[in-house]
Amino acid sequence: MKIVIMMVFLVLIGYLLEQRRHIKFLEKVNFNQETRHIMTDHEIFLLKHQIDTYVFSLETLGYSQESINKGDYTRNEPSPEKLQKILEEFQRNQSIYRSKNIQFVTELELRGVD
Template sequence: MNILIGMIFIALIGYIFEQRRHIKLLKQVNYNQETRNIMRKYEQYLLEHQIETYKFALDTLGYDRDEINKGNYTKHVPSPERLQALYEEFERKERIYRSKNIQFETELELRGVE
């Protein structure tokens, strides 16, 4: 009887240790997944910023994106007021981009990702 109780007790201790190991593994998997999600969001934001920069370049040079998609590559020189508005909008978006970039880099640095 004592042997049976001892075996059950040892089995329970083994089960508890296995569950603790499994919990640590799941925490590490969760941490890695969260880090991947942060990196994915960062890369997606970088791509969106790159697209916005290309759009700004086309607008500044005087090309209409909708017309380019249709195959019309005619250039229309934008007015100085339009150029000023484009530059102001680009500078505003650039400030937002820099702050988000710092935020992402800080978040990744806190997670230990280089």
Template sequence: MKIVIVIIFLALIGYILEQRRHIKFLERVNFNQETRHIMTEHEIFLLKHQIGTYVYSLEVLGYSQEQINKGDYTRHEPSLEKQQALYAEFQKKERIYRSKNIQFETELELRGVE
């Protein structure tokens, strides 16, 4: 009878140790998935910023993205006020971009990703 109890006790200890190992594995997988999610989110932000930069470049050169989408490639020289407004908006977006970039790098540093 004592042998059966010892075998059951050892089996329970083995089961508990296996569950702890499995929990650690799942935590590591979850951490990796969260890191991948953060990196993907930042990549999407970078692409949106790049598109915004291209739109800004088009507008500064006198082209409108909406007109180009309609097939009208006519150039309209932007006024000085419009250029200043575009540049102010671009500077604002650049500050946001730098801030998000620093935030992303800090997040990766905290996670131990190089």
């Protein structure tokens, strides 16, 4: 009887140790998935920023993205006021981009990703 109780006790200890190992594994997988989501979100933000930069370039040169999408490649010289407005908006977006980039780098450093 004592042998049966001892075997059941050892099996329970083994089961608990295996569950603990499995929990650590799942926590590591979850951490990696969260890191991957953070990196994916940042890549999407970078692509949107790159598209916005191209749109600002087109507008500075006097082209309209909507017109180009419709097949109209005529150039309209932008007024100095419009150029100033484009520059201010571009600088504001650059500031947002820099702060998001710093936030991303800091978040990766806190996670221990090089």
